[in-house]
Amino acid sequence: MVGTSGGGQNIALIDANNFYVSCERVFNPGLWQRPVVVLSNNDGCAVARSNEVKALGVKMGEPWFRLRTLARQHGIIALSSNYALYADMSQRMMTLLGRFSPRQEIYSIDECFLALDIHDNVTQVGQTIRQEVANWLGLPVGVGIAATKTLAKLANHCAKKRPVYAGVCNFNTMDMDDLEHLMSQIDVAEVWGVGARGSERLHAMGVTNVLALRRADVHRLRKRFSVVMGRIILELNGISCLSLETVTPPRKQIQSSRSFAVPVYEPQELAEALLTFMRRGVRRLRQQGLLAGAMHLFIQTNPFREREPHYCQGVTLPLPSPTDDELQLARLVRQGLDRIYRAGYAYHRAGILLTALERATGQQDDLFADPVARQKNKALMDTLDTLRQRFGRDIIHVAGEGVCHRWAGKSANRSPRYTTNWKELPVVQAG
Amino acid sequence: MSTFSTRPCVTTVPLLCAPVAAGFPSPAQDEVTEQLNLEHLLIEHPEATFFWRVAGCSMEGMGIHDGDLLVVDRAVVPRQGHIVVAALDGGFVVKQIVHRQKSLILRSAHPDYPEIRVAEGQELVIWGVVTWSVHRVAGKTLR
Numbered sequence: 001m002v003g004t005s006g007g008g009q010n011i012a013l014i015d016a017n018n019f020y021v022s023c024e025r026v027f028n029p030g031l032w033q034r035p036v037v038v039l040s041n042n043d044g045c046a047v048a049r050s051n052e053v054k055a056l057g058v059k060m061g062e063p064w065f066r067l068r069t070l071a072r073q074h075g076i077i078a079l080s081s082n083y084a085l086y087a088d089m090s091q092r093m094m095t096l097l098g099r100f101s102p103r104q105e106i107y108s109i110d111e112c113f114l115a116l117d118i119h120d121n122v123t124q125v126g127q128t129i130r131q132e133v134a135n136w137l138g139l140p141v142g143v144g145i146a147a148t149k150t151l152a153k154l155a156n157h158c159a160k161k162r163p164v165y166a167g168v169c170n171f172n173t174m175d176m177d178d179l180e181h182l183m184s185q186i187d188v189a190e191v192w193g194v195g196a197r198g199s200e201r202l203h204a205m206g207v208t209n210v211l212a213l214r215r216a217d218v219h220r221l222r223k224r225f226s227v228v229m230g231r232i233i234l235e236l237n238g239i240s241c242l243s244l245e246t247v248t249p250p251r252k253q254i255q256s257s258r259s260f261a262v263p264v265y266e267p268q269e270l271a272e273a274l275l276t277f278m279r280r281g282v283r284r285l286r287q288q289g290l291l292a293g294a295m296h297l298f299i300q301t302n303p304f305r306e307r308e309p310h311y312c313q314g315v316t317l318p319l320p321s322p323t324d325d326e327l328q329l330a331r332l333v334r335q336g337l338d339r340i341y342r343a344g345y346a347y348h349r350a351g352i353l354l355t356a357l358e359r360a361t362g363q364q365d366d367l368f369a370d371p372v373a374r375q376k377n378k379a380l381m382d383t384l385d386t387l388r389q390r391f392g393r394d395i396i397h398v399a400g401e402g403v404c405h406r407w408a409g410k411s412a413n414r415s416p417r418y419t420t421n422w423k424e425l426p427v428v429q430a431g
Numbered sequence: 432m433s434t435f436s437t438r439p440c441v442t443t444v445p446l447l448c449a450p451v452a453a454g455f456p457s458p459a460q461d462e463v464t465e466q467l468n469l470e471h472l473l474i475e476h477p478e479a480t481f482f483w484r485v486a487g488c489s490m491e492g493m494g495i496h497d498g499d500l501l502v503v504d505r506a507v508v509p510r511q512g513h514i515v516v517a518a519l520d521g522g523f524v525v526k527q528i529v530h531r532q533k534s535l536i537l538r539s540a541h542p543d544y545p546e547i548r549v550a551e552g553q554e555l556v557i558w559g560v561v562t563w564s565v566h567r568v569a570g571k572t573l574r
Contacts, residue, residue: 029518029556092478136479136505138558419481428516428523430487430495431544 009240010122010145010172013152014097014129015111017140017160020048023089024079026138027418027426035076039064042261043080043412063304080414088419092137100129105244113149113244126168146171149242150235153192154210158182183211183236193232198225210236251288256281257298257351260407264347267337270299272402274333277352279397282326285354286385291322293356295329297336302348311347313340322358325377326384330398473563479506481559483516483525490514490525492540495564501525502563509557518556519549525561 016022020038025031035052039045046053046062056074058067064078071078090109098104103115119125126143133141144156151171159169171179189199191210207213214236222230231241256277264270274297285292298314315336323329333352387396416424474480483501493514495501503516514527517537526537526547535555537547549555 029521029523096478136476138505425482425484425500426523427486428483428501428525430485430489430497430525430539 008172009147010116010119011147011149011152011240011244012114012116012122012126012129013107013111013144013149013156014114014133014141015108015156016093016133017142018048018050019090019110019139020081020086021050022139023086024082024415026089027085028415031077035074036079037064037067037071037076038079038081040081041258042408043078044259047081065304078413080412082415082417084417084420085415089137089139093133093139093141096133096136097129100125103244103246105246113152115244116145123168123170123173126170127166130167141167143168144171145169147238148235148240149244150192150232151238154183154186154190154236157186157190180211180214183214184209186210188213191232191236193228198229201225251290251357252355253357254281254284254290254292254354255351256284257349257353258408259302259349260347262406263302264350264407265343265345267341267343269402269407270341270347270350271334271337271400272405273350273407274299274337274352275330275398275401276405276408277350278329278333279326279401281352281354282324282329283388283393285324285357286381289360290357291324291360292319292329292354293322293358294318294354295332295336296353296355297333297340297350298353299337299340299347299350301345305346305348308346309344311342311345313342315340316355318356322356324360325381327377327380327398330400334400473502473565474504475562476504476506479559480504480562483523485525485564489539489541489544490527493527494566495525495540495561496566498567500565501561502565503559504562505559507560507562509560514561516558516561518554518558519547520553523558528557 021031021036024036024038031050033052034050035056036050037046037053037058038048040047043064045064046058046060046067049058049060053076056070056076058070058076067076067078070076086109093110094104094106094112097112097114101114101116101118105113107113116122116125122145126145129143130141133139142156142159144152144154144159145168146152146155155169155171159165159167162169174182186209187199188194188202188207188210189196191213194202194213202208202213207216213233216233218230218233221233234241258273258277260273264273278295294316296314296316298312300312301308301310303310317332317336319328319332384396388394416426418424418426481503483503485495485497485499485501488497490496495514501516507513509515509528511530512527514525516523516525517528519537524537526539529536529538529546535549537549537555539546
């Protein structure tokens, strides 16, 4: 029997290999065939690794200070993250991929699902996709095709890890025996949604590879784990339980946080940082036409500094009525910080979380709110939006944010924002 | 057979939808479409198009000057005679590509710069095809 699909759907999962590193390489031949890592904000941890770096055993999220010796030995090039570049390249890639199907689910910055049923030779289309993204954008992508999203994810994993597929792995055209043999060689940890803990528990039960999980008793595992696990098993059997979400569901929360370049001790400086994060969060909130019903603040010391005293505290502050008013939230930031701040600690990280989000329309008015004041605030926020659109997003902010921002440090080795800033365009030599 | 309705068509015209001019009606009213958009002219494939800045004068003879802005379209398949951005020996150069006697030549457009024959084993990657060069004459400098 050929094929594994119940309904015969062709769902593709396309994702870019080592996306951040690949974006950097497009504009810098000095990075080609060299070991490259991209570090998180303030150059904390490795958030993207080239294949050369993966081969050296560097794990995702490894803190940079632990990598320094290895980096010197092997000439690893470490870059600060350049999110302006990655976001622009992502948008280009998603638009390009969207041409291959009207049904696209953008799953993350570097991956999307596409329903390819409208095409005849789906594997061939997968190759065309790879070729086109490489030509147009210079980015390498892998394509996995199968009957369900979970299988497509797995096929994508095979496309990347096994050179024999030349970057496109289509489970739907594979012989059943071959497919099951392949599955028997893959650890359950690779299955989408299983997670580290789930994988540990499955291993303890003797369910170690994907084939074993596919053949496992749905009812028994649903009881022992959760509905999610039941759904995973059905999806591994070609029974589609997860549909393509072609319309991005509204965000459930918005987070803005960062680790600091230097330890922060003073409440004044923490307030500056939190106010800055709050403003960034509100910007995203307003862009999506949402209001926040509550705000969570947190501050913490460095978990990697084992000899120093640790402190980690957060507070959730409900709002009288959902809002996107920066000034109201700024007052709340100060109150919240007063409640959680303790002197004598070297703070390393802080952040805000906007939660209980809802659409700006259909908002229930607070019975005690002053409608005139609300109108005024709305007008003020609209003015701020206009100013920022014209003169840049940091042109105006509450005074408490300060201007020095010692904590923000620098991204020591960020590449130019090649595609989003006139002053930082790539330069070509005519010499 | 017509699929249109044969019913007499009744159209209502909103009153005062445009200010009533007491003079001669503008003969251009029917011709208003959309304004010319330079972006549409310069960019055929938005996702594949990138801007580059030129440093140097080796391409002056082909209208590409020091400091010019190049529109580079990666969706265009490079052909003989195209001016391209290419990665050569770890850096990016802008040159015209020419095939001659089975070898690839990178040609400049300035008497001081001789053509480069790409040697065997030398790595050359054509990054993208230059479709436009934007040259500043008297406008304000690009930010």
